[in-house]
Amino acid sequence: MTAALETTSTQTSTGAPISINAVSKKYGDNTVLESVDLDIRAGEFLTLLGASGSGKSTLLNIIAGFTRPTAGTVKVDGRDITSLPPHKRGFGMVFQHYALFPHMSVADNVAFPLKRQKVAKAEIQQRVAETLELVELGHLGGRRPSELSGGQQQRVALARAIVFRPRVLLMDEPLGALDKLLREQLQLEIRRLHQEMGITFVFVTHDQDEALTMSDRIALLRNGRIVQLGTPEQLYAEPNCRYSAEFVGASNIFTGTVQGRSFIDDVSGQSYRLGEAADQSGRSLLVRPEHLNIAPADVPVPDTVEQVEAIVEDCIYLGSSRTVQLRTDAGQRLVARTNVPRTPDGVVSGARVHAYWDVRDACVLD
Amino acid sequence: MTKILTRAGLAILAALIGVYLILPVLIVVPMSFSDSSFLSFPPGQMSLRWFHNILDDPIWIDSALASLKVALASSICAVVLGVLAALALVRGHIPFRNTITAILLAPLIVPYVIIGLAAYIAFLQLGLTQTTLGFVLVHTCLAVPYVVINVVAGLVSVDRRLEMAAMSLGAGPVTTFFKVTLPLILPSVLAGGLFAFFISWDEVVTAIFLSGPDLTTLPVQMWSGIRVQIDPTVAALSTLVLLVIFGSFIVLGLTRLIRQLARRRVTGPATNTGA
Ligand SMILES: Nc1ncnc2c1ncn2[C@@H]1O[C@H](COP(=O)(O)OP(=O)(O)OP(=O)(O)O)[C@@H](O)[C@H]1O
Ligand SMILES: [Mg+2]
Numbered sequence: 131m132t133a134a135l136e137t138t139s140t141q142t143s144t145g146a147p148i149s150i151n152a153v154s155k156k157y158g159d160n161t162v163l164e165s166v167d168l169d170i171r172a173g174e175f176l177t178l179l180g181a182s183g184s185g186k187s188t189l190l191n192i193i194a195g196f197t198r199p200t201a202g203t204v205k206v207d208g209r210d211i212t213s214l215p216p217h218k219r220g221f222g223m224v225f226q227h228y229a230l231f232p233h234m235s236v237a238d239n240v241a242f243p244l245k246r247q248k249v250a251k252a253e254i255q256q257r258v259a260e261t262l263e264l265v266e267l268g269h270l271g272g273r274r275p276s277e278l279s280g281g282q283q284q285r286v287a288l289a290r291a292i293v294f295r296p297r298v299l300l301m302d303e304p305l306g307a308l309d310k311l312l313r314e315q316l317q318l319e320i321r322r323l324h325q326e327m328g329i330t331f332v333f334v335t336h337d338q339d340e341a342l343t344m345s346d347r348i349a350l351l352r353n354g355r356i357v358q359l360g361t362p363e364q365l366y367a368e369p370n371c372r373y374s375a376e377f378v379g380a381s382n383i384f385t386g387t388v389q390g391r392s393f394i395d396d397v398s399g400q401s402y403r404l405g406e407a408a409d410q411s412g413r414s415l416l417v418r419p420e421h422l423n424i425a426p427a428d429v430p431v432p433d434t435v436e437q438v439e440a441i442v443e444d445c446i447y448l449g450s451s452r453t454v455q456l457r458t459d460a461g462q463r464l465v466a467r468t469n470v471p472r473t474p475d476g477v478v479s480g481a482r483v484h485a486y487w488d489v490r491d492a493c494v495l496d
Numbered sequence: 497m498t499k500i501l502t503r504a505g506l507a508i509l510a511a512l513i514g515v516y517l518i519l520p521v522l523i524v525v526p527m528s529f530s531d532s533s534f535l536s537f538p539p540g541q542m543s544l545r546w547f548h549n550i551l552d553d554p555i556w557i558d559s560a561l562a563s564l565k566v567a568l569a570s571s572i573c574a575v576v577l578g579v580l581a582a583l584a585l586v587r588g589h590i591p592f593r594n595t596i597t598a599i600l601l602a603p604l605i606v607p608y609v610i611i612g613l614a615a616y617i618a619f620l621q622l623g624l625t626q627t628t629l630g631f632v633l634v635h636t637c638l639a640v641p642y643v644v645i646n647v648v649a650g651l652v653s654v655d656r657r658l659e660m661a662a663m664s665l666g667a668g669p670v671t672t673f674f675k676v677t678l679p680l681i682l683p684s685v686l687a688g689g690l691f692a693f694f695i696s697w698d699e700v701v702t703a704i705f706l707s708g709p710d711l712t713t714l715p716v717q718m719w720s721g722i723r724v725q726i727d728p729t730v731a732a733l734s735t736l737v738l739l740v741i742f743g744s745f746i747v748l749g750l751t752r753l754i755r756q757l758a759r760r761r762v763t764g765p766a767t768n769t770g771a
Contacts, residue, residue, distance in 0.1 A: 196660055219674075223664035228655040233679045242675075243665035290665065300664075376628040 134207060145173035145330035146206050146297040148193060149387050153202030155188050155354075162188050163354040175324050176329045178353030179341040181377070187302055195219050205491070206298070217246075219298075222291030226303040227285040230275035236286050237262070243294035261293040264317070265412075281312040284417075285319075290292070292323065292481045294304035297420035298330045305340065317343055338378050342366065350374055372495045373413045382422060382464045384415040385457055388494055402436040405490040412494035421491035422466035424454055425484045426476035437486035440464060456485055501520025504650040521738065527627040528731035535726050546732035556733065559717035561696055565628055566713060570635035570749070571692035577636065577687055583673075584693075585644070587659075601641045612702035619706065636703050639692035646691065650684025652676075690748070694741065 137466065148170040155163040163185045170176045178186040191197040193204060195216035211219060230239050237258050244254045262268045265285040270405075275283055277480055282425045284304055291299055304320070305313040324331050337343055341348050342362040350358045350365065350373075358365060358374045363485055369375035372383060384402070386395040392400045393415045424442075431437050440456040443463075452473050456464040477483060498618055523537060530539030530548055550556045576658035584590055594700045603611065614623060654677060662672040678685070700715040705718040714737070722730045 194660075194664060194665075215668075216660070219664075221664060223661065225657050227655070227657065229655065231658060232674055242662070242667070246666035246671065248741050254743070260585065287661075290661075294666065307549060312538040368691050 140470045144295075144328055147172040148330065148332070149205040149208070150189075150193070151205070153186070153189070153192060153193070153194065153199045153204065155197065156200045161354055162191075163199070166354070166356055168204055168349055168356060168359070170330060170332060171326050173330055175321070175333065175346040177333045177335060177341040178351060179335060179338060179346040179348050179377070182336060185349040186336070186351055187289045188354075190300055190302050190332060192335050193298075193424060194221055194223055197397075220294075220296055222296035222299040223285050224284070224291050224301040224304045225304045226263045226298070228275070228280075228287045228307075230286055231273055231282055232441040234275075235271065235276065236267065236273050236278070236448075239275065239286055240271075240293050242290065247294060250458060257293055261289045264323070265289045280308050281316065283306065283317065288323070290322070292327065292333075296329065298332065299327075300332050300333045301403065303336070306335075306337075313340070320344065323349075331418055341439070342378070348378075350377060351381045352377075363488075366418075368493075369416065369495065372416075372419070375414075375416045375495055380419050380465055380467075382417045382419065384417075384462070385413060386415065393492075393494060395460070397462055398438070398458065400438065400460075403489050404494065405488075405492065406411045408494035412496065414495040415492055416485045416495055417492045419453070419465045419467040421487050422464060423473060423486050424456070424466050424468065424477050425486065427482040429474070429484070431484050431486045435486040435488055436492070440483055440485045442477055442481045444479055445477060456483070458485070504638045524734040525738070528728055528733075529737040530712035530728050530731075532720070533727055535728055535731060544569050546728045548735075549609075549727075549729045550732055550736070553729075555717060556683070556729075559712050559714045562711055563714040566635060567629040567693050567696040569628065569632045570696045571637055571689050573632060574639035574643050574692040575638040575685060575689045578640045578692075579647050579685060581640070582644050582647035582651055584675075585647055587728075604641045605640050608638070608699075608701035609659045613703035614703060616705035625706050626708040628711065630706050631696075631703065631711070631713065635696035635699060636692075638699065638702070641687045642691035642695060643685075643688035647681060648686045650681035650685065686748075690744070697736070736754070 137170055148168075150168040150170070151164055153163055153166045154161070163347070168189075176187060180186050188197060192199050195211070195214060195218075196493050199212065205211065216218065219422070230236075231249065232243065234242070240258045240261055241254050244257060249257070258271065265288055267282060267285050267289065268279065270282065270286075275286065278286065279487060283351075284307075301320075305316055308316065317340060320331075320333075333341075333344060341363075345362055347359065348365050349356050352373055354361060358370050360368070365378045366376060375381045375383065384393070384395050385397065386393055388394075388408050388410050388491060389401075389440055390403070391404050391407060393404055393408075393412075394400075395402065395415075425431055427439070438458045438460075440458045442454060443457050444455040446453040446471070450470065452468050452470050454466045454468065454473075458467065460466060526539050527535055529538060529542045529544070531541035531543040531545065555686075585593060585597060590596065597626055600751065610635065615630070619625045619630045624633070657675055658680070659672050662676045663669075667675060698715050699713075700719055703713045703716045704719065707713060712720075714733070718730050718733055
């Protein structure tokens with residue numbers, strides 16, 4: 131995977147690699163970032179994902195130059211830029227609330243960075259027109275930002291941030307203020323832009339679906355530390371800790387202890403076999419909803435699986451799939467997701483069922 | 497129904513307060529057109545002789561010019577200093593912010609007599625009494641708080657992220673200020689400047705200390721005029737001063753209106769003019 135990514139990015143990339151070394155940020159006694167190390171590859175789409183207050187914006191602002199780290203360095207192309215002011219970094223930036231200049235027309239907003247670079251007038255006009263075309267706003271150059279919808283404003287902000295061909299584009303929850311449909315549309319557009327431009331994108335979001343959809347790699351932040359860094363597949367399929375498993379995607383997690391090749395559930399006392407030898411210090415067993423199968427109580431389940439008895443609490447139809455909410459006899463809530471044609475008969479609210487999983491599909495976490 | 501009544505009541509109250517505020521000022525207007533040799537109300541015969549009187553006596557013109565010079569210079573100084581101070585207070589990371597604010601706003605609280613006396617004593621030694629520079633220094637000090645208050649209010653309402661965006665787009669701090677911040681706070685800056693101008697233009701107390709045969713501002717001239725002779729020249733002057741003040745407000749309002757109309761024409765009738 132990484133090999134493939136690297137070859138594609140070196141082919142088209144004009145993006146810059148960013149290297150963050152042992153960056154910490156304290157506000158008084160409050161440690162907001164704690165010795166963060168992160169190597170962002172040239173031309174990749176990296177997402178900083180995390181709950182509110184985890185330090186995503188702080189890290190992005192340190193990359194942008196708006197915030198000075200308390201310790202550590204930021205390097206671009208191997209050059210230390212830790213104390214370089216933002217206007218000399220040449221990174222594009224897009225903010226959640228657009229931050230368009232209200233006293234300028236859309237075209238003037240987009241022309242702003244080019245004027246700072248003293249680009250010739252004719253070229254400014256041409257590049258502004260091209261870039262507005264790229265974000266499908268070619269006809270709105272004469273308007274004021276206040277006369278545009280939220281989605282249009284964010285497109286202008288995007289155009290303004292890329293018109294001067296930065297090697298890095300930073301985005302702080304750029305879609306946070308938009309409704310779902312628009313958000314999904316712009317997600318695709320931003321991805322398309324990333325592929326066309328080949329520059330490094332650093333994208334901040336607290337929305338895991340957005341992170342999974344858009345990113346080449348995701349850095350999951352928690353309380354100012356990166357808890358996991360990896361591709362969306364890695365984060366979803368191989369979470370390295372319980373927090374990561376819970377944050378990315380839906381999950382069923384049993385709490386208990388590992389004993390040899392079994393996992394003993396604290397709540398029910400039940401013992402589940404493990405597919406492979408696990409760390410003896412593990413305290414959680416993760417089963418993703420799509421790996422949790424359901425069979426009516428009177429149907430026997432195969433030998434290679436582990437199972438718990440449960441009652442169906444609710445059955446939610448989602449078009450292509452169905453989500454079944456269960457409660458085990460020990461009182462734990464579980465979620466199973468099945469494709470609609472696979473949902474067995476007899477799985478209705480209130481029914482007693484087996485919930486089972488292949489031992490290879492469960493993984494032990496901290 | 498009761499709503500309409502309270503609305504009507506409020507309107508009447510507002511009108512009464514307006515009359516209360518303006519009437520004493522307007523009383524000098526008819527008095528200035530009086531033919532009588534004394535300040536009297538109501539005026540008897542009408543005449544323009546007191547206006548002629550002003551034009552004939554260079555003392556009025558000179559002091560008016562002196563006032564204008566002082567007011568312009570001190571309002572420009574106050575705007576520059578006040579805007580810088582407001583920027584530091586709102587955007588800067590400065591220690592003792594509250595103390596500094598208190599010191600900046602002190603001229604609002606300290607009695608003008610004390611400021612005037614202090615300035616007089618200090619300036620006597622420096623040879624600054626009866627000089628334009630001396631007046632400008634004192635009036636700037638009096639006017640800065642008005643600029644600071646206005647501009648701080650304006651700055652607080654400007655989203656910091658606009659400035660961050662400008663910087664990320666390659667604008668240094670100075671360019672960011674002139675291209676982004678200043679246009680957005682311009683109304684507050686102008687309001688502060690207007691305040692500053694009129695603080696200086698009609699300031700008597702400290703001006704009395706600083707005035708003398710070499711340099712006297714219009715309000716001081718009027719003050720001494722009224723003590724020497726009670727003829728309606730002073731009323732006529734007041735009328736002219738009022739004319740200048742109202743005139744400048746009307747011009748300001750008109751330019752704003754014209755700009756709005758022009759914007760509406762550019763962007764078409766669909767423009768949302770709210771906010
Ligand atoms: N200027 C500041 N002074 C003091 N504390 C701050 C400052 N800026 C941020 N913090 C603190 O740093 C922590 C992280 O803030 P940050 O804005 O980076 O979070 P975030 O991950 O972007 O959250 P959100 O998703 O809500 O935007 C928060 O607890 C916040 O209170
Ligand atoms: Mg944030």
